[in-house]
Amino acid sequence: xxxVIKIDGKVVDRTKETINQDINTxxxxxxxxxxIILGECKELPMPVFSDQEYSEEIRxxxxxxxxxxxxxxxxxxxxxxxxxxxxxEMSKFGFLEFQTPILTSSSPEGARDFLVPSRLNPGKFYxxxxxxxQFKQLIxxxxxxxxxxxxxxxxxxxxxxxxxxxxxxxLDLEMSFxxxxxxxxxxxxxxxxxxxxxxxxxxxxxxxxxxxxxxxLLKYGTDxxxxxxxxxxxxxxxxxxxxxxxFEIFKKLVKKGSRVxxxxxxxxxxKPRSFFDNIDKWAKDQGASGLAYFxxxxxxxxxxxxxxxxxxxxxxxxxxxxxxxxxxxxxxxLACSNQKExxxxxxxxxxxxxxxxxxxxxxxxxxxxxxxxxxxxxxxxTNKIEFSHNPFSMPQGEINKINFEKPLDxxxxxxxxxxxxxxxxSGAIRNHIxxxxxxxxxxxxxxxxxxxxKFRGMINALSYGxxxxxxxAPGIDRIVMLLANEKNIREVTMFPMNQNAEDLMMNAPSEVxxxxxxxxxxxxxxxK
RNA sequence: GGGGGUGUAGCUCAGUUGGUUAGAGCGAUCGCCUGUCACGCGAUAGGUCGAGGGUUCGAGUCCCUUCACUCCCGCCA
Numbered sequence: 001x002x003x004v005i006k007i008d009g010k011v012v013d014r015t016k017e018t019i020n021q022d023i024n025t026x027x028x029x030x031x032x033x034x035x036i037i038l039g040e041c042k043e044l045p046m047p048v049f050s051d052q053e054y055s056e057e058i059r060x061x062x063x064x065x066x067x068x069x070x071x072x073x074x075x076x077x078x079x080x081x082x083x084x085x086x087x088x089e090m091s092k093f094g095f096l097e098f099q100t101p102i103l104t105s106s107s108p109e110g111a112r113d114f115l116v117p118s119r120l121n122p123g124k125f126y127x128x129x130x131x132x133x134q135f136k137q138l139i140x141x142x143x144x145x146x147x148x149x150x151x152x153x154x155x156x157x158x159x160x161x162x163x164x165x166x167x168x169x170x171l172d173l174e175m176s177f178x179x180x181x182x183x184x185x186x187x188x189x190x191x192x193x194x195x196x197x198x199x200x201x202x203x204x205x206x207x208x209x210x211x212x213x214x215x216x217l218l219k220y221g222t223d224x225x226x227x228x229x230x231x232x233x234x235x236x237x238x239x240x241x242x243x244x245x246x247f248e249i250f251k252k253l254v255k256k257g258s259r260v261x262x263x264x265x266x267x268x269x270x271k272p273r274s275f276f277d278n279i280d281k282w283a284k285d286q287g288a289s290g291l292a293y294f295x296x297x298x299x300x301x302x303x304x305x306x307x308x309x310x311x312x313x314x315x316x317x318x319x320x321x322x323x324x325x326x327x328x329x330x331x332x333x334l335a336c337s338n339q340k341e342x343x344x345x346x347x348x349x350x351x352x353x354x355x356x357x358x359x360x361x362x363x364x365x366x367x368x369x370x371x372x373x374x375x376x377x378x379x380x381x382t383n384k385i386e387f388s389h390n391p392f393s394m395p396q397g398e399i400n401k402i403n404f405e406k407p408l409d410x411x412x413x414x415x416x417x418x419x420x421x422x423x424x425x426s427g428a429i430r431n432h433i434x435x436x437x438x439x440x441x442x443x444x445x446x447x448x449x450x451x452x453x454k455f456r457g458m459i460n461a462l463s464y465g466x467x468x469x470x471x472x473a474p475g476i477d478r479i480v481m482l483l484a485n486e487k488n489i490r491e492v493t494m495f496p497m498n499q500n501a502e503d504l505m506m507n508a509p510s511e512v513x514x515x516x517x518x519x520x521x522x523x524x525x526x527x528k
Numbered sequence: 529g530g531g532g533g534u535g536u537a538g539c540u541c542a543g544u545u546g547g548u549u550a551g552a553g554c555g556a557u558c559g560c561c562u563g564u565c566a567c568g569c570g571a572u573a574g575g576u577c578g579a580g581g582g583u584u585c586g587a588g589u590c591c592c593u594u595c596a597c598u599c600c601c602g603c604c605a
Contacts (some may be wrong), residue, residue: 018563026565043556046539049566050554054539057597110605130605157604389605426605499598 002048002068004039007032056490061504063495075492079480082198083150086171086476089190095146095173100135102128102152108454109391112156114166122521128154131473134458136174137392137430140469141461145176150476156501161488162422162478165501168489170425171479174471180413180429183470184208184369187417191474195365198483204228204366208417212372221261221347223373226421227366229354233346234324235261240336244313250292250336260336261346264324265353268331269295269305275356276306279333282352288345292334296326308334340380351421365419365482372396373414376407376443387444389414392437392458393428394470399436407443417474419482427472434462 009032020026045061046054048068059066067073087097106113106127113127129135131153139147151172159165175182188208195203204227216223219232239245240254250260268275276293283291294306296317304312312320326332333353335345354360375395377388385407393412395402402410413429431437437459441451452459480492490496497503517523 015563018565020565023565029563029565043538047555050539052540052554055535055597058539060597107605111603133605155604158602160604161599163604387605391605500596 002041002044002065003037004041005035006038007035009033009035056498057504060490060496060498063505067494072491075480075484075486076494078198078484079476079492079494082194082480082483083476085194085197086190087150089193090148090171090173093146093186093190095148096144097149098139098144098147099149100129100132100139100151104129104135107134109387110155114154114156117520117522119520130155131170132172133390133392134455136172136471137458137469138461140174140176141464141466145467146173147175147471148173151473159497159499159501162481164477164489164493165497165499169476170473171476172471172473174469176467176469178429178468178470180371180415180470183427183429183472184415187472187474188367191367191417191419191479194479195483199365202364204364205368208367208369210369210371213370213374214372216370217343221343221345221350222421223370223416224418224421224423225368225370226351226360227368228360228364228420229350230359231263231265231350231354233261233263233350235259236320236323236334237261239316239320239323242313242316242319245311245316247292247308247311250334253336258336258338259342260334261342262320262324262335263333263346263349263353264326265331265333265357266327267329268357269297269329271331276331279349279353279356283335283345283349286345286348288335288337288341291345291349292336293331295331296321296328298328302328306331367417367419370416370418371414372411373416374408375410375412375414375440378408384445385443387440388412389426390428391441391444392430394431394468395436395440399433404439404443413470415472417472422478422482424478425472425474427470429468429470432462432466432468434459437462 007030009030011028011030014020014027014029018029044065046058046065048065050069051071054066067076090097103116103126106115106125107130111130113130116126116128118124118126129151132149132151136147136149149172151170152167153170154167156166157163173186175186192203192206195201209227211219211225213223216225218235219225221233237254237259240247240250240260245251250258254260280290280293283289292308294304294309294312297303297305301314302317302321303309303314304317320326320332324332333349335342335349337345373393374388375393376385378384379386389412393414396411396413404410414426415428416426417424431440438448438451442448477489477492481487481489484492486492495503495505497508502508
């Protein structure tokens with residue numbers, strides 16, 4: 001019954017027998033004089049009072065009914081409160097909130113743009129901002145030294161469970177005359193107070209640990225490590241160059257340039273054979289050649305038990321134990337491959353093994369900073385040097401001492417914040433020196449002329465006395481997702497689109513009339 | 529663009545080895561009951577088994593194609 005009615009009557013106490021403690025209004029009742037129907041309800045396509053799961057299709061089509069349901073209703077209220085709180089905190093920190101244009105120019109790099117045709121300028125298009133990146137830098141140049149905005153961002157890329165198609169919100173912020181640490185201080189304070197206020201879960205670290213990008217890839221196999229997971233990856237390639245190790249398959253691969261990395265699990269010598277074999281089988285399902293394993297035991301002297309245990313001498317085992325902090329009773333899972341593939345499989349294995357051993361405390365938030373991203377990276381397919389993140393980031397080191405001959409060694413003041421393995425945001429100290437920018441762009445293969453064409457507004461602004469500045473942009477949707485303990489971003493979004501970027505309720509996107517197209521000087525040329 | 533999962537009544541689902549007329553709970557409608565609050569009781573309606581094709585004496589079930597939703601890879605500086 002979802003019909004809306006208006007009742008005239010007297011509220012009276014219930015008789016003692018009819019008091020119901022289970023409901024809020026259980027001690028009173030209304031004696032009805034008259035009632036009228038204000039809004040009639042047809043047969044419901046889905047029940048409103050129920051904890052049952054329903055298909056996304058029906059939920060999205062009737063979102064206004066879905067939103068009446070308790071769980072998601074509360075999620076949306078939480079979202080509102082979190083945003084108010086953040087606004088308030090940012091103001092307290094001395095930041096000013098500014099709006100930036102929604103109709104702007106298409107950016108040449110990064111994600112696909114949403115385009116909006118211009119009626120007054122036939123053949124030309126606006127783009128919806130992927131982020132207010134250039135505007136916030138211009139705000140700094142304009143002399144407002146602390147800016148923030150709960151900013152809508154638009155990217156025409158495919159969806160994921162934690163990534164809305166089309167649009168999402170960032171807490172966009174930027175500060176002048178700052179170094180990386182200053183940005184960290186603001187964001188850490190904000191996140192700690194927000195997460196303490198809106199969640200009962202523990203924060204694993206009061207001060208967020210800082211992990212370098214290269215360390216993260218080695219120890220966790222990814223640049224968004226879940227630090228709730230205590231497992232750590234070690235590189236033990238050198239062990240396989242020893243004479244007293246006879247694991248020939250790995251030794252051959254190592255000779256050809258492969259590396260060996262391993263994960264140590266504590267005190268798992270009594271786990272059944274099936275535990276180990278399942279993980280090996282799982283790794284094969286993931287497209288790896290499997291995970292070799294052995295368990296470290298000790299009778300009179302240290303030895304390795306398991307299918308490949310016999311290949312390791314006592315001395316080599318002691319060396320492995322030293323390198324990995326492994327102890328007697330622990331087990332070791334080994335993978336051998338090229339670096340990229342190793343990072344992929346050890347990262348997945350770290351999650352899988354921790355899950356199987358139940359090592360992850362679901363009641364904690366583990367934040368960390370990932371810092372020292374490389375400025376450039378080599379594209380495997382084209383072999384060309386490209387910007388690895390934001391081309392506007394400031395390279396590290398004294399400017400006249402940077403070795404531009406070895407671009408892959410240049411680090412940037414570029415950082416990410418990660419919580420429980422989810423990337424919340426990335427940010428950077430920006431490059432505010434035009435000459436340096438031209439130099440960096442030239443390494444990535446752009447001539448001065450091209451840079452001027454694409455970023456004229458930006459470069460021009462930086463030529464009239466720009467303060468050093470930097471910032472970051474934490475994802476609002478993902479923060480609320482973590483606080484609401486949801487795995488899907490639609491659970492914290494009021495009117496989300498489906499995976500194909502369609503709004504099933506409003507029927508968007510939709511076709512438009514010939515007249516509208518004509519006014520915009522557009523004609524359609526559909527595939528097939 | 530690629531891979532996996534799901535698709536049976538308005539909703540959530542069951543449906544055996546391919547075998548008679550496809551079932552249940554909730555919801556809806558009608559009636560009964562009236563101190564109920566997820567009321568109770570009785571009855572009724574409700575199905576292109578996602579769609580199309582094939583195999584078979586016979587297909588919800590097997591095969592092929594396709595569509596929708598979803599998860600993942602690519603993509604997201």
